[in-house]
Amino acid sequence: MKRIICLSMMLFFLVGVSSACAGGKFSVGAFAGLNMPLVQEDVGNGTLYGVKGRILLLPFLGVEPNLVFSKYGDKDIKNDGELLGTRKGGDVTSFGLDAVVGTLSGFSSTHFYGLVGVNSNTSKRDAVPDQTRLGLALGAGIEFLPSDVFGIEVRARIHAISLEGGGGRNNLEITGGLNYYFGPM
Amino acid sequence: MNRIILNYRHLWFLPLLLLVLASGCWFLLSGTWVIIYAVADEDIHQSTGLHKFDVNLTDEDVWKDHKDNLDNIEDVAMTFNLVNEMGTEATGRIYVSSDNSLTDTTAIKASATLILDGLTVPANDSLKVDLAFYYDVFQNFEALRDLVKTGVFTGYAIVPNSTQVHIRHFIVVVTFSASV
Numbered sequence: 001m002k003r004i005i006c007l008s009m010m011l012f013f014l015v016g017v018s019s020a021c022a023g024g025k026f027s028v029g030a031f032a033g034l035n036m037p038l039v040q041e042d043v044g045n046g047t048l049y050g051v052k053g054r055i056l057l058l059p060f061l062g063v064e065p066n067l068v069f070s071k072y073g074d075k076d077i078k079n080d081g082e083l084l085g086t087r088k089g090g091d092v093t094s095f096g097l098d099a100v101v102g103t104l105s106g107f108s109s110t111h112f113y114g115l116v117g118v119n120s121n122t123s124k125r126d127a128v129p130d131q132t133r134l135g136l137a138l139g140a141g142i143e144f145l146p147s148d149v150f151g152i153e154v155r156a157r158i159h160a161i162s163l164e165g166g167g168g169r170n171n172l173e174i175t176g177g178l179n180y181y182f183g184p185m
Numbered sequence: 186m187n188r189i190i191l192n193y194r195h196l197w198f199l200p201l202l203l204l205v206l207a208s209g210c211w212f213l214l215s216g217t218w219v220i221i222y223a224v225a226d227e228d229i230h231q232s233t234g235l236h237k238f239d240v241n242l243t244d245e246d247v248w249k250d251h252k253d254n255l256d257n258i259e260d261v262a263m264t265f266n267l268v269n270e271m272g273t274e275a276t277g278r279i280y281v282s283s284d285n286s287l288t289d290t291t292a293i294k295a296s297a298t299l300i301l302d303g304l305t306v307p308a309n310d311s312l313k314v315d316l317a318f319y320y321d322v323f324q325n326f327e328a329l330r331d332l333v334k335t336g337v338f339t340g341y342a343i344v345p346n347s348t349q350v351h352i353r354h355f356i357v358v359v360t361f362s363a364s365v
Contacts, residue, residue: 011204025341037217038216039215039216039365040217040261041217041218041219041360042217042219042260042360043217067304075223077219077262077316077358078221079221079356080224082317083320084221084264084358085262085264085315085316085317086314086316086354087262087316099235110313126261126320127320128259128260128322129263142228160215162259163215163259163362164257165256165257165258166256166362167215167217167256167257167259167362167363168215168256169215169217169360169362170216172216
């Protein structure tokens, strides 16, 4: 838990300093949702949560440092209906940077955007050595702003993580979250 | 105006991002599959002090579908029952090898890879090795992974008395990733 708090504080500090340098609007937010493995027979659906910041570089372009903790669901291994055992799904800690392109500023109360990003992922699973590998993210989202400082966001993100030895794991992440905005409109 | 110029200077990361994306997309089209391979009890052959069985994944439809695009063997697990009909405690060991012609325990110990050791069965009892038990005692994953990549390997169970200590219901669970 200490590690999560420290990393989150570092992330917010990074976002704040970067935004101050850029002289623009920025936000910090938290989110949670579902982690759904795609074409992976050995794990089930899991959950995820995380924190992120958004620094607006241009009215249509921003960058989002993010820290995500995701879990895979456990999977029962069966042979002709007989349960051989349950395989633990394991979890992934991801730290990355997404580029966000869309209607990100102005007076509209709704923002639409697409995103693409890179990240570093540390995977842990019983009986498999831990590994830290490169990942890529691609997605889209929508954010509603009921006030000048708060945003409510829903997004879908494909998160692909490479594996040591070859291949990779692709996940669909569906999340909802809250953002708090700082800086000039 | 000055602010826009300043902000454009922060776009340095975009070419870098595109470069990483272009060089790293090979794993975007990858999936993970599981084969559950059951060895029939009648295919477990008995000789002095050992039991022997072949595992041939190449006949499995999932393997046939993906073997040409195989990326990685992610996990190999085994479950089985070890049945002891002796009046004393028995211990067993499981070895694997690419060589299916090994016929005595000395040759197996010398050239095969030990993956399960210290399987202890009380007198007139049985030991059920399930996934949890297997992961607790399993060793030498890298060597086993290399064997499984070929799709064919042979398992050897060394027991004190092969006529009274039997191996039953042997199942191999292979998890692999492949491009789609």
